[in-house]
Amino acid sequence: MVHTWDPQRYLTYADERGRPFVELVARVGxxxxxxxxxxxxxxxNLTALLAARWPGARVVGLDSSREMVEAARRDVAGVDFEQADLREWLDTGGEAVDVLVSNATLQWVPGHLDLLPTLLDRVRPGGWLAVQVPGNFDQPSHTLRTELAAEAPYAEHTRDAAVPSSHDPATYLDALARLGAQVDAWETTYLHVLTGEDPVFTWVSATGARPTLQALPDDLRPGFEDELRRRLREAYPPGPAGVVLPFRRVFVVAHKPAPSSEAAR
Incomplete structure (x- = not known):
């Protein structure tokens, strides 16, 4: 089932979404x-940070969403943006790159653990692969959507909607180490303090819940949204600081060793 993305809605919490990217890329040497x-x-907006860090590099941003690529081309200079599916880009082969970043993307690719060898193959010897994925799929922000989507009258429409998933840091570390990479893997749980009306719904409706919402017919979507808002308000009540959304992120940075001088002879 095809779904689309809304750049403006996604950027509602741009600072919170951007912090893991910054911390991921900081570990790339x-x-x-x-x-x-x-x-x-x-x-x-985050790809621009790569161009700022490495001004001498050709920086390319790829996304399967036409809406995202159009927004990027309009708002960001100094980067080549292309509309392309990640799997298709890998299948086409092509020249290897020095730094390959995938931030909050692989969770949408079923079986993405099997793609790690191909991702590492697209990195030059001596280069870097940096990946970040959410690791909070056991939290109410996801489970409440899953439970509601399985209820009547929604289930018949949402059963094929895309659902994100990921693995623990140790799983990624083991897989990439077996491929010969030097791996740094870790996890961080952020406590995002959100403001505004139904802020957790605003957050998830831009990302994890979006395919489910788009799968619903127009006459059912408002009722689903109202009920999901209600359940999320109960799960995330406001406190002294505001509405706190705990968000676990999984990071892995792999350095592909360069050939030794002896091996290269």
């Missing part, structure tokens, strides 16, 4: 890469 690729670049 590349000094002067020639080519940097951002797989799943979204509206390009």
């Amino acid at each position: 590349a000094e002067a890469p020639r080519t940097v690729v951002d797989l799943g670049c979204g509206p390009g």
Whole structure:
């Protein structure tokens, strides 16, 4: 089932969504890469940080969403943005890159653990692969949507909607280490303090819940949204600081060793 993305809605909490990207890329040790690729670049606001860090590199942002790519091309200079599906980009082969970043994208690719060898193959020897995925799919922000979507009259419409998933840091570390990479993997749980009316609904409706919402017919969507808002308000009541959304993120940075001088002879 095809769904679309809304760049403006996605950017509602741009600072909160951007912090994991910054912390991920900070662990990439590349000094002067020639080519940097951002797989799943979204509206390009974070890809711009790659161009700022490595001004001598050709920076490319790829996203399957036409809406995201159009927004990126309009708002971000100094980056080449292309509309492309991640799996299709991998299948086409092509020149290897020095830094390959995938931030909050692989969770939408079923069986993405099997893609790690191909992702690492697209990195030059001595290059870097950096991946970040959400790891909070056991939290009410996701489980409440899943439970409601399984109820009548919604289930018949939502059963094929895309649902994100990911693995623990140790799983990614083991998979990439077996491929010969030097791996740094970790997790962080952020406590996002959100404001506004039904802020958790605003957050999830831009990302994890969006495919489910778009799968519903127009006559059912308002009722689903109202009930999901109600359940999320109960799960995330306001406190002294505001509405707190705990958000676990999983990070992995893999350095592909360069051939030793002896091996290269």
